[in-house]
Amino acid sequence: MSETVVFSQLSRKFIDESDDTPDDAQQVIYYGLAIGHHLGVIDCLEAALTCPWDDYLAWIATLEAGSEARRKMEGVPRYGEIVIDANHIVMLANAFDAARAGQTAQQREWSSHMLNMLHAIHQENAIYLMVRRHRD
Incomplete structure (x- = not known):
């Protein structure tokens, strides 16, 4: 069994507008979007970087020991996945x-x-x- 770490990047978002959604429910979705809630929004992620598991561990080991950045990246082995967003960009x-x-x-x-x-x-x-750990 091989293991990899896959970095998937948001490529687009779309609103689920299936034909069987009642008009009243669609209005709730649009209202939710207008006030900042993400009801009915589907995120499309695309694989942007893939690393073999052992190589990922060696790579993140090059980050400063005990640093917030290293702890963040060690979330993948600890939890199986992490999310990196605008709050993490400067640190990382x-x-x-x-x-x-x-x-x-x-x-x-x-x-x-x-x-x-x-x-x-x-x-x-x-x-x-x-960022997710994948087992094949």
Whole structure:
């Protein structure tokens, strides 16, 4: 059995407008959206980065021991998944940027990709990453 860690990035959102939804229910969905609630909104995530499990563990081990960034990334082995959103971008960007000096070429490539994904979140706060452990 192989294990990987997959970083999925929000690619788009859409409103579930199935034909069998009564008009009254659709109005509740639109009202909810208008006041900031996400009733009936479906997030579409696309895989943006995949790392083999052992390589992921070695990569996050290059982050400063005991740092908030490392604890965040260690959530994947601890809980099976984490969410990275606008609240995490500065902390993680600083940590991955600082760690690049001591990383292998592959780890530096992943860190660069991570920095690009964090930049995308910075540009559009609605974007987020779902990072999950997958067992094949």
